[in-house]
Structures are given as structure tokens and as C-alpha cells.
Amino acid sequence: MLYRPFENRLNLELGKHDLYRAQWSILYYLFNNGSATHVEISNYLSVEKPTVTRTITRLEQQGYVEHIPGKDRREKRMQLTELGKAKYLEVRVTVDQYEEEILKGISVEEQQEVIRIMNDIRKNILK
Template sequence: MTTYREFFRQFSLLYRPFEHHLNLQLAKHGLYRAQWTIIYYLSNQSSATLVELSNYQNVEKPTVTRTINRLEELRIVEQMPSKDKREKRIQLTLLGKQVYEEVRLTVDKYEQHILKGISESDQLNSIRLMEEIRKNILTKGEHE
């Protein structure tokens, strides 16, 4: 088997179990990964539009809208007016910030557990590789 085939075989074997176990950890807080991704983003960016969130998650705007609606029902996020009257900005509520801190502890514990035995140097190299692969995927060109 070629190296690149083995690379992507290993990636596909890793992705689904990671998502599954992450969702099990998030379920302890009544959340799913898509919700957590938005909470995480808003915690780090302070606010965002639906378009910014859909671009970040690389999903369609209606998908993000449904997730935002659910997070609003849970009182984790709220809409606020922006300079452009046609779009609203989304931000975490006070409860949302508390939820972020609680869930962050659970996710940190999980992520540290699954990286046990992997050096920081190897982690940094993997981050660099994933960034490069993502850039290659998003670059239009020869592969199409």
C-alpha cells in the first residue's frame, strides 16, 4: 500500500471514533459536536454572523441556523443587532460562557487522554500537517 493511501486509511479510521467518543463526552452536558463547535468559536471570537459560523464549520447556513436556534432555546447564545441591519451577530450569553468553561474541562480531559504518549513535538508536527492538507483541499486547482 502506498504511503498516502495508508495515511488516509488511518485518518478515516481515526475520524469516526474520535467524533463518536467526543459526542459521548459532550452528551454529559446535553450537547453535540456541532453545538460545541459553535460555542467554542464564539468563546474565542466573542461574536459571529451566521455566514461566519457556516464558513467556519464548512456547512450550509440553514444547518447553522438550526443549531443556533437550539442553542438559543437552551439560552446559551443570543442574537444582537449589528451595524448591518440585515444580519445579526450571535454571542454567548452569561450561561453560555459558564457552559463553555464546564464543557472545556471535559473536552480537555478527553483530548489529553487520547494524546497520551504523543510528544508535544509530534503534536505540533501533526497540526502543521493538518493545516497544510486543509489548505490543499480548499485550494482550487489540479485535483479537480
């Protein structure tokens, strides 16, 4: 009951920047973790590698990510370009505003408790 409305509204906010949630998630991951392989990103997002590959291809076309040399020729590592870093920081403002709006009236303690509970639920699911 919460996921779809959240996702739909987030996509509207991200659409102002010509992005979707999947693209934003990859920008977020690369900004916060540095370079990564498609497999690392697919594991982080819990999606199939072909899905990540399609999304990364679109981000490459937009000039936000680029390939960098890996440990061997088979490894495809990605990193944000300077344009990608700038885009992340620009979109971060919109996402922060959205998060502020949807969390209005919910104390920091309550937010932390929800995060803790959601983490426990996730652990139970992944057992």
C-alpha cells in the same frame, strides 16, 4: 479511520453536558471570537448556513446564545449569554480531559508536527 471514532466518542463526552459536537463548535467559536454572524460561523465550520441556523436555534432555546444588534437589521449577530460562557468553561474541562486521554504517549513535538501536516493537507484540499 480516525474521524468517526473521534467524533462518536466526543459526542458521548459532550452528551454528559447535553450538547453535540456542532453545538460545542459554535460555543467554542463564539467564546474565542466574540460575536459572529451565521455566515461567519458557517464559513468557520465549512457547513451550510441552514445547518448553522438550526444549531443556533437549539443553543438559543438552551439559553446559551442570544441575538445582538448588527450593522443593519438584516444582519443576525450572535453572542454567548452569561449562561453560555459558564457552559463553555464547564464543557472545556471535559474536552480538555478527553484530548489529554487521546494524546497520551504522543509528545508535544509530535502533536505539533501532526498539526502542521494536517494544515498542509487542508491547504491542498482548499486550492
